[in-house]
Amino acid sequence: MRRNWIGGSLAWLWLIVAMVPIYWVVITSFKTQASYFITNTFAPPTEPILDNYQDVLEAGFVRYFLNSVTVSVGAVVPAVAVSFMAAYAIVRGAGNRWLRSINSVFMLGLAIPLQAVVIPVYLIIIRLQMYDTLAAIILPSIAFAIPLSVLVLANFIRDVPKELFESMRVDGAGEWGTMWRLAFPLTRPALVTVAIYNTLSIWNGFILPLILTQSEDQRTMPLALWTFQSEYGVNTPAIAASVTLTTVPIVLAYAIGRRQLLSGLTAGFGK
Amino acid sequence: MTTLAPPAARITETTAPSGGRGGALIWLTLPALLIFTAFAIVPLFGVLALSFTTWNGLGTIHPSGLDSWNTVLTEPGLLHALGITFLIMGLSWLVQTPASVLLGVFLAAHFRYRGFLAVLYFIPLLLSSAAIAITYKSLLDPNFGIGSGTGLGFLSQDWLGDSTLAVGMLVFIVSWQYIPFHTLIYQGAVRSIPKTMYEAALIDGAGRVRQFFSITLPQLKYTIITSSTLMVVGSLTLFDLIYVLTAGGPGDATRVLALDMYETGFGKSLMGPASAIAVILVLVGLLLSQLLRRLGGRGDESQQEGV
Numbered sequence: 001m002r003r004n005w006i007g008g009s010l011a012w013l014w015l016i017v018a019m020v021p022i023y024w025v026v027i028t029s030f031k032t033q034a035s036y037f038i039t040n041t042f043a044p045p046t047e048p049i050l051d052n053y054q055d056v057l058e059a060g061f062v063r064y065f066l067n068s069v070t071v072s073v074g075a076v077v078p079a080v081a082v083s084f085m086a087a088y089a090i091v092r093g094a095g096n097r098w099l100r101s102i103n104s105v106f107m108l109g110l111a112i113p114l115q116a117v118v119i120p121v122y123l124i125i126i127r128l129q130m131y132d133t134l135a136a137i138i139l140p141s142i143a144f145a146i147p148l149s150v151l152v153l154a155n156f157i158r159d160v161p162k163e164l165f166e167s168m169r170v171d172g173a174g175e176w177g178t179m180w181r182l183a184f185p186l187t188r189p190a191l192v193t194v195a196i197y198n199t200l201s202i203w204n205g206f207i208l209p210l211i212l213t214q215s216e217d218q219r220t221m222p223l224a225l226w227t228f229q230s231e232y233g234v235n236t237p238a239i240a241a242s243v244t245l246t247t248v249p250i251v252l253a254y255a256i257g258r259r260q261l262l263s264g265l266t267a268g269f270g271k
Numbered sequence: 272m273t274t275l276a277p278p279a280a281r282i283t284e285t286t287a288p289s290g291g292r293g294g295a296l297i298w299l300t301l302p303a304l305l306i307f308t309a310f311a312i313v314p315l316f317g318v319l320a321l322s323f324t325t326w327n328g329l330g331t332i333h334p335s336g337l338d339s340w341n342t343v344l345t346e347p348g349l350l351h352a353l354g355i356t357f358l359i360m361g362l363s364w365l366v367q368t369p370a371s372v373l374l375g376v377f378l379a380a381h382f383r384y385r386g387f388l389a390v391l392y393f394i395p396l397l398l399s400s401a402a403i404a405i406t407y408k409s410l411l412d413p414n415f416g417i418g419s420g421t422g423l424g425f426l427s428q429d430w431l432g433d434s435t436l437a438v439g440m441l442v443f444i445v446s447w448q449y450i451p452f453h454t455l456i457y458q459g460a461v462r463s464i465p466k467t468m469y470e471a472a473l474i475d476g477a478g479r480v481r482q483f484f485s486i487t488l489p490q491l492k493y494t495i496i497t498s499s500t501l502m503v504v505g506s507l508t509l510f511d512l513i514y515v516l517t518a519g520g521p522g523d524a525t526r527v528l529a530l531d532m533y534e535t536g537f538g539k540s541l542m543g544p545a546s547a548i549a550v551i552l553v554l555v556g557l558l559l560s561q562l563l564r565r566l567g568g569r570g571d572e573s574q575q576e577g578v
Contacts, residue, residue, distance in 0.1 A: 007374070007376055010370070010377065011378070014370070014374060015392070018392060021447075024406075028409075036415070037415060082302040083303055085303065086299065086300040086303035086304070088296075089296040089297065089298075089300045090300065093296040093297070105304070105307070105308075108312075109312075111504075111557055112311055113556055115508040115510050115529045115532070116508070116529075116550075117314035117315055117317070118533075118549075119317075119321060119536055119549060120313070120314035120315075121310060121314050124310070124317070139310055140311075142310070143307050143311045144311060146311075147307075174295075175299070200397065203399070204399035205399075206399065207511060210514075222401035222402070222511070225399070225401045225402055225405055226405070226515055229515075236409045236415070242405075243402045243406055247397070247398055250397045254393075255390075
């Protein structure tokens with residue numbers, strides 16, 4: 001086989017393009033502010049320092065980190081659970097008129113962009129007296145995670161052989177028991193994929209925290225990055241440290257769950 | 272594992288058990304249905320309703336007929352925002368699609384590098400738009416950024432301070448952020464093209480380029496449509512990145528529809544007109560995705576260039 005020069009050089013070129021900003025943000029985070037302005041911006045620091053990270057931590061990032069964890073876990077666990085139950089019902093009751101309509105309601109949701117409905121969401125949150133709480137971010141996040149989760153999980157449950165459901169029924173198991181004891185373990189790979197995907201988008205969410213919270217205590221990481229950046233202005237190394245620090249948890253999570261996420265996404269969209 | 276891969280049979284089968292069992296099953300959908308209705312369906316109708324009112328975001332909401340629509344439709348800002356939105360959408364499609372297809376094809380064929388490349392390639396996919404915007408903002412600084420670092424004078428531009436350059440930069444950053452995702456989609460699709468097709472082509476003496484245009488691209492047709500739909504709809508809702516990077520500037524050079532809505536509503540406290548803009552956003556999104564679906568549905572004859 002001849003080598004694919006075009007593809008190959010493009011692949012390596014892209015690697016450089018993709019890596020330059022990441023390399024830059026990491027090395028800059030270890031520089032002093034003074035040396036940042038006088039040395040080459042792409043040269044590694046001569047005397048790496050950790051002061052920038054200390055600044056970032058003292059600016060309250062531990063709190064913001066915990067807020068992001070609360071929002072992500074608080075939204076992803078219920079979102080995946082209710083989506084799984086709905087997906088199970090939709091697949092098992094495929095002949096039922098009502099379930100078919102419910103499914104089309106969820107599929108309609110795939111076409112609703114979150115950005116377009118933030119104003120009424122803001123109104124609802126105010127009326128529920130939940131403005132400026134983490135719950136205000138959690139509830140709409142769950143709602144907007146549901147359509148894609150139901151779609152992926154239903155596709156997956158549909159592949160469980162009918163005979164397995166039949167034998168559960170013969171053994172006298174109800175729908176509730178069949179769902180948890182049969183479908184749940186068999187769907188685990190898809191559940192993990194959906195959970196990772198939702199965690200990523202909720203963890204990185206910006207517009208809901210921006211619109212639904214205002215106080216410092218309720219800030220999540222992306223929003224905190226933005227305010228930190230506007231407060232620290234010219235202190236580029238400190239800003240670089242804040243970006244690096246907030247990125248480390250997701251990169252770690254990615255390293256652990258990579259296989260799942262990639263195969264799941266490929267299968268989910270690649271048809 | 273590619274456990275999700277088998278194309279599921281569509282729900283057309285009516286043999287499934289129905290009758291009494293459906294009732295119990297409906298209960299299982301209720302939690303999802305409830306929260307989805309409250310925070311997605313109700314807001315969808317809510318935004319339409321709010322576009323016929325006057326509201327400053329804090330006080331009471333007054334019905335005001337078509338006032339908001341009048342304001343929005345007579346302002347030149349809307350047309351400008353629509354234009355910029357479509358410009359960024361079109362340009363980023365033009366950059367992302369060829370790059371993702373080529374990278375996807377390459378990655379699908381080269382197992383050797385894949386493990387290594389995959390780790391690094393997909394990092395942009397993990398970062399929040401806020402983090403990306405902040406990084407590029409510093410990196411593009413005309414005095415201390417990429418220009419001075421590489422010693423290449425032409426890179427020392429005021430990238431985000433010039434209208435044309437800012438749009439170009441935005442397209443570049445959007446591509447940087449999303450090419451990994453689309454590459455992933457294409458890689459999966461390329462791997463599911465039957466090997467025998469290539470073997471047959473080889474016997475017929477088709478070269479690599481020929482194979483790419485007569486087998487790979489036509490086979491990727493539906494994937495191109497899926498990926499394009501995601502790109503198009505995604506670029507309509509581009510908000511976080513632009514908000515943090517340029518806040519719509521310089522002037523209103525990068526003020527896309529979603530940003531126009533936010534600034535009108537939460538910046539100027541004009542929730543009525545902002546809702547009208549949001550309705551336009553929803554309609555444009557629906558229209559475009561229908562259009563792309565049509566494009567995909569027209570016969571399964573392979574067109575040479577896909578879309």
